[in-house]
Amino acid sequence: MATVTDYIDSHKEQFKEELFDLLRIPSVSTDSTHKNDVREAARFLHEKLASLDIDRADIFETDGNPIVYGELVTDESKPMVLVYGHYDVQPPDPEELWETEPFEPTIRDGNIYARGASDDKGQSFTHIKALEAYLASDQSFPVNIKFIYEGEEEIGSPHLVPFIENHKELLACDMVLISDTAMFAEDTPSLTYGLRGLAYMEVEVVGPNRDLHSGVYGGAVANPANVLAEIIAQLKDQNGVIQIPGFYDDVRELSAEDREAYQQLPFDESAYKNDLGLRALHGEKGYSTLERASARPTLDVNGLWSGYQGEGAKTVLPAKAGAKISMRLVPDQDPKTIARLFRERVESLAPDTVSVTVTEHHGGYPAVTDLSFYGLKAAARAFDDIYEQEPLFTREGGSIPIVADFQKILGAQSILMGFGLNSDAIHSPNEKFALKDFYRGIRTSAKFFEFLPEYS
Amino acid sequence: MATVTDYIDSHKEQFKEELFDLLRIPSVSTDSTHKNDVREAARFLHEKLASLDIDRADIFETDGNPIVYGELVTDESKPMVLVYGHYDVQPPDPEELWETEPFEPTIRDGNIYARGASDDKGQSFTHIKALEAYLASDQSFPVNIKFIYEGEEEIGSPHLVPFIENHKELLACDMVLISDTAMFAEDTPSLTYGLRGLAYMEVEVVGPNRDLHSGVYGGAVANPANVLAEIIAQLKDQNGVIQIPGFYDDVRELSAEDREAYQQLPFDESAYKNDLGLRALHGEKGYSTLERASARPTLDVNGLWSGYQGEGAKTVLPAKAGAKISMRLVPDQDPKTIARLFRERVESLAPDTVSVTVTEHHGGYPAVTDLSFYGLKAAARAFDDIYEQEPLFTREGGSIPIVADFQKILGAQSILMGFGLNSDAIHSPNEKFALKDFYRGIRTSAKFFEFLPEYS
Known part of the structure; x- marks a missing residue:
């Protein structure tokens, strides 16, 4: 044998x-x-x-x-x-x-x-x-x-x-x-x-009860796609800091040892950028790329949809718009708490001209x-x-x-x-x-x- | 006969x-x-x-x-x-x-x-x-x-x-x-x-050269869908006023006679709302619903797409995001001028972490x-x-x-x-x-x- x-x-x-x-x-x-x-x-x-x-x-x-x-x-x-x-x-x-x-x-x-x-x-x-x-x-x-x-x-x-x-x-x-x-x-x-952990959410914004002609109704009716964009834009600030009250409360800050360990890792930021075909990276101010990608929580749109997505132009004011949005979590954030805080924040950003529904997909610690x-x-x-x-x-x-x-x-x-x-x-x-x-x-x-x- | x-x-x-x-x-x-x-x-x-x-x-x-x-x-x-x-x-x-x-x-x-x-x-x-x-x-x-x-x-x-x-x-x-x-x-x-006239545009935001895993890269890379939402959100303010420099320069203001004619029209705002299934209407501050819908210029998202739109959850950081955005125009706005102003505004809002392309569909006076x-x-x-x-x-x-x-x-x-x-x-x-x-x-x-x- x-x-x-x-x-x-x-x-x-x-x-x-x-x-x-x-x-x-x-x-x-x-x-x-x-x-x-x-x-x-x-x-x-x-x-x-x-x-x-x-x-x-x-x-x-x-x-x-x-x-x-x-x-x-x-x-x-x-x-x-x-x-x-x-x-x-x-x-x-x-x-x-x-x-x-x-x-x-x-x-x-x-x-x-x-x-x-x-x-x-x-x-x-x-x-x-x-x-x-x-x-x-x-x-x-x-x-x-x-x-x-x-x-x-x-x-x-x-x-x-x-x-x-x-x-x-x-x-x-x-x-x-x-x-x-x-x-x-x-x-x-x-x-x-x-x-990292995960909280994966879906947001649906519903406006009028049908798709409308954007010429006939445009200007007089809140557009769910515009509203969705406005909600998403308010979830992070320009420094990449997530704008959900309480979001960072349970985040264990990186220790000096943690940050030292990150420094030890061989990492070529320029090769990383080239591999992704990017001119510039972007993330939370005050953290390195590796820290941002593994030790800090995030908020990313994973999917976005509304209205006409086909070839050419369709002058529709869409009845609804939706997004899948997920957050990566770090110790000791709790995905259930984060999902609740996300929902509360999105609901608080929703104007009364539309209906906003927040649903929760899977999460993980x-x-x-x-x-x-x-x-x-x-x-x-x-x-x-x-x-x-x-x-x-x-x-x-x-x-x-x-x-x-x-x-x-x-x-x-x-x-x-x-x-x-x-x-x-x-x-x-x-x-x-x-x-x-x-x-x-x-x-x-x-x-x-x-x-x-x-x-x- | x-x-x-x-x-x-x-x-x-x-x-x-x-x-x-x-x-x-x-x-x-x-x-x-x-x-x-x-x-x-x-x-x-x-x-x-x-x-x-x-x-x-x-x-x-x-x-x-x-x-x-x-x-x-x-x-x-x-x-x-x-x-x-x-x-x-x-x-x-x-x-x-x-x-x-x-x-x-x-x-x-x-x-x-x-x-x-x-x-x-x-x-x-x-x-x-x-x-x-x-x-x-x-x-x-x-x-x-x-x-x-x-x-x-x-x-x-x-x-x-x-x-x-x-x-x-x-x-x-x-x-x-x-x-x-x-x-x-x-x-x-x-x-x-x-x-009204029309300027119909398409905006594409391109980030990394491929769809990425949102866990592995999330936090370190600008997300094109988030960026697109942020751009769209900056095109109008909370009062429904379009935030494109020069956009209103050629707009003929409604005369007292015009506004009087609008007043004469039989219009049941509550029936209008009910027909659309809306709790509240929304539009440019200082104008009536009919004026907003016919005598004032607008900006509406007609379509929006990015990443995963299917059932369930996919943890993708999308490589690109796109939107169709059109503006209704009133005398004496010129669709060619407006298209140029739109392009300049969107390009000025684009961060260097992504590439933004603005293309023009049809327009009309x-x-x-x-x-x-x-x-x-x-x-x-x-x-x-x-x-x-x-x-x-x-x-x-x-x-x-x-x-x-x-x-x-x-x-x-x-x-x-x-x-x-x-x-x-x-x-x-x-x-x-x-x-x-x-x-x-x-x-x-x-x-x-x-x-x-x-x-x-």
């Missing part, structure tokens, strides 16, 4: 083909027409787990998309690692900007291009393959492991938290292992110890992992071993609300072992994942399991 | 069926995929004119949609009336809000429901039928007549003005007769002597017809005769830029003999035209021709 490393090396092509099969399933959870595709992705992962010689592999039904579960206990004295991932993906739109089909994975320049390649099918699949390598090799699996894959991450995990609350014993663990973040840069692994946690140390060594480079410790701007939930419900801290890159375009057209990082991810995962017992 | 009135009365059903055939042609000029339908509507009108015993009926090709022409000279000492209309229509969207198909005319509650029923197929068809009634009756046609129907009114008549300039002799006339406006209220005919013009007197008597009510003299908020062009190029004033209603929803779903006003329109047109020689 082969070693774990040998097995991984000799099965690269097969691992890639399996991932491609998973990426071909358009499991878009935000779009209800893809309901069956989402289930198909769950079935796929369950099959992969069930084909391994482990204690159990199940599909748990929820009121939404199913949860895939797997478990292998080798020695109860060893640490129990709960691997978390998600098999749902963002919608591919705008589809016309994809160079190749979003659900037909294609290799270009050493990257796998497909929706979900990095977020999170490619990254989370590494741990199943690492386990498979142990079970097929001459090395026994060094720890205990559980898997939980959900299909609603991109819609705010509405059924995952109740599931965890109802299955505390099933999911009991010493730590959660998640690969759903980015490395600091190419060949520069990093362990993310902080994540921010989270920070203890830098001295032993799991983090084992993960750092695994990265060092495979990438031949000590990982950086970073905070990320994105949200994985479940990290805060695992902490709260299971008392388990998370290891965010990201193999992606910020340039992976994970919510954009042409999402990609470097093929070499898919393979290094599998090897790093295997090394993490090998090193972990030493640190416990 | 029958009288004109008898002929009209006995051919109602036939006239309606002919109009229905015209309404079935989806001649949407703003959408290039309807190019052939637009031509089909031109062919239809040409056929109708050619079937009459008149001097000529032609289709003139342009670089855009064709112009349909017809002519009958009976007695050169009599006035020459040039009838103008347009056979193109607005797009039907949002189509899902139509109760019946936009291009399958349906009678409900005495109204013809179809795109173009009122604007302008139904209204402009009346004059062909009035002429037909004379030619088939025992009465000789009392004046001389020319017809010009264009297919680009809804896209700003780009080829009509050059055509008029190149065919001044062909189109020479004593007045232009146009039915493309609304009556003041049901059974309350009105002659529109003032029209405002116009006012002399209240003492003899054509207007004949038209008033025709209305009085058929509607048994003296018409009101009103100004309208909408734009018929060609009225200013006819004045400038042919030296001809326009008679705006509208048979529509403001509730016709002419640029909205469920556009309608009262069947009785289609018939009264034909009879009023016939009476106008009968009375006109007396006043000349």
